[in-house]
Amino acid sequence: MQIKTSLAIAIVAVSVASLSLAENLPLTLSTVKRDPVASKAFEAMKKDHALPSWVERGGTETRGNSVSFDGRQMIVMTACKPHECGSERFAILYDPQRNVMYGLLLVVDPKRRDTERLTWMNLRDGGESIDGRAILYAALTGSVANHPDAFNFK
Template identity: 45%
Template sequence: MKFRTLAGILIVFGMTGSAASANPATLSSYLNDPVWTKRFDSMFGKTAKPSWLKSATESEAVSVVMDGKPYTVLLACKKHDCANHQIAVLFDNRAIYGLRFETADNSKKEELTWLNIGGGTESIDGKTILYAAITGSLYNHPEMFIFPTKK
């Protein structure tokens, strides 16, 4: 199952990415900024924020380009249950979007909750990037997520 690889991806990023940087950019490092935290909390709207975020396993930030503009992607998952509970966040200095992923062991059903997705570029390319973060594709092929400006 494709979600089983997330824990391995997080371990590899923890070993390679973190060694190069004393303080890697992760969800919790961004949540140390009260202004960013307010943006993050507002992204959920009326959707409940998962309680497991307080002790989540996290990956290091990844840079992507959407509509010719740079964005950052963060990924976190429920500690000891990464395959079933994840959140991906895509943001720049103006916008923030998210995807909450939920499933159960050996289930073919995925529950996707899109957060703050409107009708702009994020409704197609943003969803693609967020889902690719959940599946691990973004981390395996980051160069594939450079989307030029739409004409």
């Protein structure tokens, strides 16, 4: 009985922690832009990159997923070009502890549908270089949404 009670308490604690993390963070591209702190990280991330106008205006969004690597909780979120999700997609990985954002813009070549142009934003030589790229691309393919527990790296 004590094991069941301890397990139930642990499950509730994890659920509450996840909810409080999610409640306090911007979870979509549009909420990032409205958040005064996160919007600064977004502006720094996109510096020196020309983003499509739909990214600035807003696209079709998905709610962010919590992921972790390098011992930090992060949120990964995606958006796509309205009515053309297969042709242009955008992912953001947001580290709220450091207020840093990483991004990936994926554009499919209209003449060669099997060719994708990937534009990586704000990725350097740290842990975000490898794991961040994996998470961002996986978010655009739907893997993060389908298998969220698989993207918690140490």
